[in-house]
Amino acid sequence: MAVTIERSDARAWPDEQMAELFSEGFPDFIVADRLVKEYIGRVREWFTGLDLTLVDEHQVPVASGWGVPIQWDGVTETLPTGYTDALVRAVEDREKGLEADTLVICGAVVTPSLKGRGLAGETLRALRRTGEEAGLSKVVAPVRPTTKALYPLTPIETFMRWTREDGMALDPWIRTHQRLGATILSAAPASQTMTGTVAEWEQWTRMAFPESGDYVIPGGLSLLRVDRTSDHGVYREPNIWMRHS
Numbered sequence: 596m597a598v599t600i601e602r603s604d605a606r607a608w609p610d611e612q613m614a615e616l617f618s619e620g621f622p623d624f625i626v627a628d629r630l631v632k633e634y635i636g637r638v639r640e641w642f643t644g645l646d647l648t649l650v651d652e653h654q655v656p657v658a659s660g661w662g663v664p665i666q667w668d669g670v671t672e673t674l675p676t677g678y679t680d681a682l683v684r685a686v687e688d689r690e691k692g693l694e695a696d697t698l699v700i701c702g703a704v705v706t707p708s709l710k711g712r713g714l715a716g717e718t719l720r721a722l723r724r725t726g727e728e729a730g731l732s733k734v735v736a737p738v739r740p741t742t743k744a745l746y747p748l749t750p751i752e753t754f755m756r757w758t759r760e761d762g763m764a765l766d767p768w769i770r771t772h773q774r775l776g777a778t779i780l781s782a783a784p785a786s787q788t789m790t791g792t793v794a795e796w797e798q799w800t801r802m803a804f805p806e807s808g809d810y811v812i813p814g815g816l817s818l819l820r821v822d823r824t825s826d827h828g829v830y831r832e833p834n835i836w837m838r839h840s
C-alpha cells in the first residue's frame with residue numbers, strides 16, 4: 596500500500612480517525628507518569644519535527660511515530676534510564692544549549708486493521724531518515740515489548756533474552772527493530788513510573804484492589820504494587836534499550 600510521510604503537525608486529522616489510529620494502542624494508565632506530564636509540553640513544542648504520520652491514499656492516518664534528540668556518547672551505561680528520562684534529557688539538553696547527536700525513538704503506533712504488514716518498520720525508517728537529516732547520527736529506542744504483558748512476572752532481563760527458533764526475538768516489536776538492523780543494548784527496568792491513588796488505579800484497570808499487595812493488571816508489563824494505607828499504587832514499566840546500526 597502506498598503511504599506518504601508527513602510531519603504530524605502538518606495538518607489536523609478528524610478526531611475519529613485519530614481515535615481509530617490509537618484505539619488499540621496503550622493501556623489507560625500510560626498517562627500516569629508524573630515526570631512525563633511535566634516535560635511533554637516542551638517536548639511537543641520543541642521537537643515536533645521528529646513526530647511523523649503515515650497517510651494512506653485516502654488521506655487517512657495509518658501509522659505514527661515520534662522521537663526526541665539527545666546528546667549521547669555512545670556508551671550503554673550513559674543512556675537515559677528509559678523513556679521518561681530520555682524526554683527529560685532532551686528538554687534539559689536543549690535548555691543547556693547542548694548539541695544533540697542522537698535520536699531516541701519514543702514510540703510508534705499502527706492502526707489496528709493494518710497491523711502486521713510492515714507499516715511500523717516504514718515508520719521507524721522514516722524517523723531514522725528525519726533524524727539523520729537533523730544531524731542525529733546515532734539512533735536508540737527504549738522499546739516497549741508488546742507481548743511482555745503476557746509475562747508480567749518475568750524479569751525484563753530474562754524476557755529480553757527469549758528468542759524463537761530462528762534466533763529472532765520472541766517479542767514481535769523487538770523483531771521489527773531487529774529487522775532494521777537494531778540490537779539489544781540493555782534492560783531499562785524502570786523506563787517509566789506510573790503512580791496514582793487506589794481509586795485511580797481501579798478506574799484505569801477496571802479492577803478492584805481490596806488489599807495492599809502486588810497485582811497483575813491488564814496491559815501491564817510488570818506488577819502494580821498497591822498500598823492501601825497510603826492510598827497509593829506504583830507501577831514501574833520495563834523497556835529494552837535497542838540501538839539501530
Ligand SMILES: CC(C)(COP(=O)(O)OP(=O)(O)OC[C@H]1O[C@@H](n2cnc3c(N)ncnc32)[C@H](O)[C@@H]1OP(=O)(O)O)[C@@H](O)C(=O)NCCC(=O)NCCS
Pocket residue numbers: 619620621701702703704705706709710711712713714715716738739740741767768770771
Ligand atoms: C507494535 C506495532 C507498532 C507494530 O506494528 P506492525 O506494523 O504491526 O509491525 P510489523 O508489521 O513489523 O509486525 C511485527 C510482527 O508482529 C506481528 N503482528 C503484530 N500484530 C499483528 C497482527 N495484529 N496481526 C498479524 N501480525 C501481527 C507481525 O506478524 C510481525 O511478526 P514477524 O516478525 O513474525 O513478521 C503495532 O502492533 C502497534 O501499533 N501496537 C500498539 C502500540 C504499541 O505497542 N507500540 C509499541 C510501543 S511504543
